[in-house]
Amino acid sequence: xxxxxxxxxxxxxxxxxxxxxxxxxxxxxxxxxxxxxxxxxxxxxxxxxxxxxxxxxxxxxxxxxxxxxxxxxxxxxxxxxxxxxxxxxxxxxxxxxxxxxxxxxxxxxxxxxxxxxxxxxxxxxxxxxxxxxxxxxxxxxxxxxxxxxxxxxxxxxxx
Numbered sequence: 001x002x003x004x005x006x007x008x009x010x011x012x013x014x015x016x017x018x019x020x021x022x023x024x025x026x027x028x029x030x031x032x033x034x035x036x037x038x039x040x041x042x043x044x045x046x047x048x049x050x051x052x053x054x055x056x057x058x059x060x061x062x063x064x065x066x067x068x069x070x071x072x073x074x075x076x077x078x079x080x081x082x083x084x085x086x087x088x089x090x091x092x093x094x095x096x097x098x099x100x101x102x103x104x105x106x107x108x109x110x111x112x113x114x115x116x117x118x119x120x121x122x123x124x125x126x127x128x129x130x131x132x133x134x135x136x137x138x139x140x141x142x143x144x145x146x147x148x149x150x151x152x153x154x155x156x157x158x159x
Contacts, residue, residue, distance in 0.1 A: 002057040010069035016079040018072060020048060020057060028056050033076050039124075046073070083138045084110075086131075089151040092158065098134065099158060105139065112137060121158055129159070 004010075007023040013030050020028045028050065036045040043062040047055050062070055084105035091102045098115040112133035114120045120132040131139040141147065147155065 001055070004057050004059045005064050006066040006069075008057075008065060008069065010065065010072050012072050012076070016076045018048070018076050022057075031056055032080070033073055034080065035077065038081060046077070081138070083130075083140045086139050086141045088148060089154045092154050101131070103139070112139065117158060123159055129155070 002022070004020075009021040011019045011021070013019050017030045017032055020031055028048070031048040031050060032053075034047050034049060035042060036047055044060065046059045046062065048057045050056050059065060059073075062073065065073070084107050086103045086105055088104045089101060090104060090109070093100045093102075095113070098113050099117060100111055100113050102111045103109070112131070112135075114131060115134045122130045124130060127144065129141040129144055133139070141155075144152065144155070
């Protein structure tokens with residue numbers, strides 16, 4: 001396993017991917033950075049995956065890399081982990097392939113399909129509810145108590 005330090009160079013690539021150049025000059029392109037602990041340790045243990053989703057390198061702590069690389073990496077991670085806030089649940093449909101939620105978020109109206117209810121709808125210790133759709137997009141309800149009565153009724157059937 002390659003652990004990165006401040007001698008590695010992380011640069012931007014298209015679609016919020018990054019390129020990685022090691023001190024030896026070896027370069028890896030179009031890597032997807034992911035947090036191994038996206039909720040509890042956001043700045044620790046970040047992995048870099050190639051297009052086959054094989055791990056190429058890892059960072060123990062984001063403060064271990066240089067400032068320029070850190071800036072590029074944080075931007076890519078922020079884009080990957082961008083999570084719209086669900087403000088209301090307008091309707092829910094049970095489908096053969098999963099559960100489709102029609103919601104209003106802080107970015108407007110949308111809908112998404114949750115394939116595995118048990119794995120992809122989670123009530124967290126802080127009371128928030130997190131969703132992951134079939135395309136790996138994430139959504140959150142930070143405070144379910146603030147939802148309107150109809151939204152709560154539509155949602156809580158699936159918790």
